[in-house]
Amino acid sequence: MLIDTTLREGAQTYGVTFDNSACRELIKTLATAGIEEIEAGWAGQKELGELLSWARGLVGNTALSVWARLKAVDIDLAAAAGADRLNIGVPVSDAHLGSRLGTTRDKLLLELRELIPLARNRGFGYVSIGLEDASRADMGFLLQVARRAAELGADRVRIADTVGIMDPSAMMELTTTLRNIFPAHIAVHCHDDFGMATANAVSALRAGADFADVSVLGIGERTGVSRLEEVASFMSLRSADKRYDLSAIRKACRMVEELADIAVPRNKPICGRDIFACESGLHVDGLLKAPALYEPFPPEAVGQTSSARRIEFGTKSGRSAVGAALKQLGRAGNPGNLSALTEAVRDAARDLGRPLTKHEVADALGA
Template structure:
């Protein structure tokens, strides 16, 4: 199950400023895709109450949550928002406990117990406790904090690899350790500093976590987190374990990219414009026979289009297929010269040829 936190973690991206109208549009599209929970922001946002009023009528079965630091004062504010879930963040590494919170392990546990207990007394029915910087924490202490949160009434524990240090095998072991000791569901929050976020999120879900945090395009602090489009597509297409409406996800990626001021690499998984573009001769010819030979799924599955063009990497078979597709008659004797001309022009233009350019070139040969 996916917790989309584009409007909380994603909004923390350096230089990203989402207006309330844009946040509403993003939330509406996430609801259409069918994510299981949307983290709408954090306690203390100036317009959070107005934003919740806008989103609540359209939420349907999707849970709405808000993030809060582990402080009773903030929990009291969170309790007034009428959210389905409150996600409490608490660091569990000594680095954070000592240098950021200026306390010790026992002091942290006291704060955690008091905050979770207060949340329950204030009527918050679903309390999620996020253990931050889990990858640098003492495992036994982190587990102690998780068990304490459960005893105080938490409904979920979220393991946050805040610096993206874990690899899939380490994530598997971490999830197994907590899953075996806890009676409440696990979630994971995987940062992408070493490019492991999506793999870690999927591994965690496969090995027993019930939830994974994601953001559109993976945006967030530093290198961001696991990408909504990648995890949702993998679960829907490859695993066939979920039914997210991923044919709607590419336009959402474009919307978020524009709003956040980031570009989408043309080869970015799921979102890139050229992920179904082919120029290589062997691959292009094979695609004309059976797309399944070199495509992991149909472009239709994500609302994309296939582009096959000829250029400097194309051979006779690929050029012949392109001529046939464009309704150009040709003879075997003229083909070698045309192939050479195609390659020469493509290298001069530093790109594959358009259909118009190919037809014009064919007329000359």
């Protein structure tokens, strides 16, 4: 299951601000996509209560959660905002405890003993404990915090690879270790500093995690976190889990691309504009015979149309592509002139420094 944190983690992206209208549109789209939980913001955020009140009747079974610090004031603010679930951030590395919070392990455990019951008292039926900087924490203390959270009735612990230093094997090992000692839900929050976020999220889910944090286009602090479109598509298309509407997720990608002014690379997995475009001769030959030879999924599977599948003509074009172009132009090529026409197409593209337009292809073929 997925926790979309675009409106919390994603909103922390450098230079990005979502106004109330943008938040509403994203919540509607994410709920339509079938996301199980939306982390809609943080305790004390302006207009958060109004946003949650508006969203409650529109999101169906999607839970609305709020992030909070391990502080009574944040728990009170989150309760006043009317969140369904509370996600409490709990640093577990000595570096964060000492350098950032100026506290100790013992004091942290005491605060947990006080504040988890407080959250229950404030009406939260679901309380999640985020193990911040888990990847750099002392394993013994991390497990001690998880056991304390279990004793106090926490519904979930969330492993946070805060600086993105884990790899899939390490994530699977940590998830399995926690799975063996924590009786309720386990989630992961994977940062992408080494490009491992999506792989780490999928690995954790396969190792027994119940939830993975994601954001649209992976936006978030620094290089961001696991990408919603990648994790959801992998689950849907490779794990036979059909719960997510990939067309709605693609719509969310376009929204965030515009709202956050992020240039999505044309070869970006799932949502790049050119991921179904092909020029090289060997691949074009295969695609013309059977698209599945060189495609892991068809365009329609990820919310695109069949027109996204494009055969372009350039310096790498082969005889199969040129032969297909001749048929479209109503001309029959023969083995003798097909090679010469292929070279003509390549030369024209080389002179222009780019693939040819349809009209330029026709000119090169003498049509």
